[in-house]
Amino acid sequence: MNTISPVMPSRTKSLTIGDADWVRYALVVLTLAIIGVFLILPLATVLIEAFAKGWTAYASSLTHPDTVAAIKLTLLTAAITVPLTTVFGVSAAWAIARFEFRGKSLLITLIDLPFSVSPVIAGLIYVLIFGAQGWFGSWFSDHDIKIIFAVPGIVLATLFVTFPFVARELIPLMQEIGHEEEEAALSLGASGWQTFFKITLPNIKWGLLYGVLLCNARAMGEFGAVSVVSGHIRGLTNTLPLHIEVSYNEYDFVGAFASASLLAGLAVVTLVVKTFLEWKQKQDLKA
C-alpha cells in the first residue's frame, strides 16, 4: 500500500504502521500455542484414549449392543428434530424477511431465546410439564404414554435447544438477498410455491444447508437438556452423549472415548463442510 502512495514515506516511518517483527512472531507463536493446547490437543486426546487398548477393544466397544442402541437413538432424534427445526426456520425467515409487521424485533429476540437458556433448564421445563408431578403428567400416565424418561422427552428437549439454528441463518441471508427476483416471478404468474422452489430455495440453499448442518451437530451432540429428561436407561433412553457419560462414570474409559471418537469425527466433518458452505455462499452472494 505504502509503495504506491504519491508521497513516499521513509522506510523507518512505514515500520511504525505495521507491527515490529518480534511482535508478529511472538503473537503467531502465542496463537498457535493457544490453539494447540486448547483445541488440537483435546481432539488428539480423543483418538489416543479411544485406541489406548488397541483396535480390538475399540471395535468391540463400538459394536456393544448398548452402544449400537445409543447410536440408533441419536440418529432417530436427529431424524425427527432436524426436519422440524428446518421447516420452522424457513417459515420464520419467510415471515420475517419478506413482510413488515409489528413486534418483529421482539419475535427475533424470542426465536434466539433458547441460545441463552442453560441446557439444564431446557430439560427442566419439560419435566415440569410432563413429569410425574407435572401439569399433564398424570393424564399421560393414565393413558400409558411416557414422555419423560422416554424418547418423546428427548426429542422435545432437543427441539428446544436446536430451535434457533436454521431461522437465525436464513433471516439475515434472505434480508440481504432481497425480494426483487421473487416479485418478478410472481408478477409473471408463478404461484407462491413455484416461486419458493424455483427462486427462493436456489438462492438460499447454501445458507439453509449451513443451518441444517449446525442443527444436526447440536441435535446429535446435546447432553445437558437430554440428560435431564432421559432417565439414563441403558439400551433404551441413552443417546450417544449420555452413553459416553455412563461409560465414563463406570470407568470404562475405552468405551467412553470410543463413543466420543464418533462424535468428535462428526464435529470435524461438520467443521469441514461448514467451511466449504461458507465459501460457497460467499461466491453466490458475489455473483
Add this chain to the structure above:
Amino acid sequence: MSQSNIMPGFRPAIGFTLFYLALIVLIPLSAMLLKTFQLSLDEYWAILTNPRVLASFRVSFGSALIAAAFSGIFGFIIAWTLVRYPFPGKKVFDALIDLPFALPTAVAGIVLAAIYEPKGWIGKLVMEAFGIQIAYKPLGIVFALIFIGLPFVVRTIEPVLQEFDKAMEEAAASLGATRLQTFIKVILPNILPAAITGFALAFARGVGEYGSVIFIAGNMPYVSEIVPLLIITKLEQYDYAGATAIGLTMLLLSFLLLLSVNGLQWWVRRRSGQL
C-alpha cells in the same frame, strides 16, 4: 398488517412460526414462572439463601467471569493474528476455532478431564512444576469454560478487525504516535465494543454450561458444585420447586448481566464517538 406487496404466504408462515414458538419455547418456559409463583416469597428466599445454593452461585458466576476474561484476552490475540499476519496453515487454524461449538459438550468434558487430571498430559506438567492441581478443583471449571468461551470472542472480534480502516492507524503513525500509542488510542477503542460482546456471550454461556464442566469439576458441594448440577440434583430428589426456583434465578441473573453489558457497550460506543 402485512406490507402491500404481492408476496404470498404471510398468514400461514407467521401462523406456524408463532404456533411452534409457543409450543416449544414459550409455554414450557412459562411453566417455570408459574411453578416459582406457587412458592411464597419466604419459601423462595429460603431456597436461595441456603448456603449450598449460594455457594453454587458463587462457583458458577465466579468461574464463568474469570474464564470469560481469559477467553477475552486469548480470543483477542487469536483474532488479531488470524486477521493481520500471514502464516502457513492459517485457513485450517481459522476453521478449528469453531471446534468448541461443534464438539458435543460431553466429549469436551471427558477429554478435558483426561488432559488436566493429575496424571493427564498437562495436569501432570502443572502438578510437577507448580504443585497446582487443575482437574477436580474449581480451577478445572475455569479451564473448561475457557475452552467453551474462546470461539465466542474470536468470532465477534474477527469481522470488526477485518473491517477496521488501516488509514486511521496510518494517520496516527504519520502524526508521530508510537505503535503502542496507536494501539491504545486508535485500535483498542474501535475493537472494545466487539470484545465486550464476545466476553458477554462467553460469560452467559459459561454460567449455564453443564456437559463440559461436570466431568472436570469434581462436583464437591460448597467448593466446585455448579448451579446447573445442583438443579439436576434437586430434580433427582423430586424437589421440583427448589430446582425451578434456582433455575429461574439463574436465568434472570444471566439476562440482567447481558442487559447491563449491552448498556456498557452503548456507553463505550458513545464515548468513542461511534454513535
